[in-house]
Amino acid sequence: MPTLIERGRAAGLPQHVALVMDGNGRWAAARGLPRTAGHQAGARAAERLIRFAGRRLGLPYLTLFAFSAENWKRPAAEVEFLMDLLDQFIEEKLAEFVREGVRLTVLGDPGGLPDRLRERVRRAVEATERNDRLHLAIALNYGARQEIVRACQRAASAASTGAIAVDDLDPAGFARFLDTNGMPDPDLMVRTSGEMRLSNFLLWQAAYAELYFTKTLWPDFTPAELLAAVSSYQNRERRFGGVGGSGA
16 A cells, blocks of 8 residues: 555645744743743754655755744844754754755845854855755745845846846746745745744745645644645645636
C-alpha cells in the first residue's frame, strides 16, 4: 500500500509552500516555561520540517517566516535571543545544507540585522548558491509592505536610468524587483496556532495561494501536519479567476 508521502507525490505536490511559524510563546506558556524555550522548540520544529521537505517529500520550494519587520517591537532581551538563535541555527545547519543540496535564500532587509548575523547569512547564501534539491527561503526582518516599497524604489531607479520603460512595466516585470525574484509564487500558505491572517507576509506573491490554517502551535507542527496541509491543497480546485470544472 502506498505511504502518505507516496500518495502525496502521486497527487502532485505544490511547487512552493510558505509557512507562518506561529505559537512559540503560547507553547512555552502552556508548559510554564519562558518564551525562549518556545523559540528553541520552534527552531527544532523548523529543522525537522526542512529535513522532511527536502529528503523525503521532495518539495522544490519552502519559505519560513522567521522574524518580521514588526517583531523589533518585542522586548529587547527576546529580540537579542532570537537573533542569536537564528545565527546559531544557520551556523549549525550550513554543512548539512551544503551536503543535502539545500539552497538558502533570505528575504527581507538585511541592513537591519546585527552585523554577525548579516555576515553569517551572506556566507551561507554564497556557500549554497549552486544547490538545487530544496530552495529554502527564510524571511528575516521581512514585511511584505516594506518589500513592495523596496521593489517600487528599485523599479523607479531602473526607469530613471532607462533600464526599463515605465509604460512596459507589467505584473511579471514588477515581480523581478521583489525579494522573491526567481522563485515561483507560493501555491500553499500555512499558518499555525489558530490565527487566521497573513500578518504582512508575501502579500503580492500570495494573490492566488491556497490558505491553510491549523490550531497546532508551531513547536508541535510535524511532517504529518505538513502532509495534511498538502492533502488539503490537492483536494482544492484552483481557478485563478477563471471558471473551474464545476462551472462555478
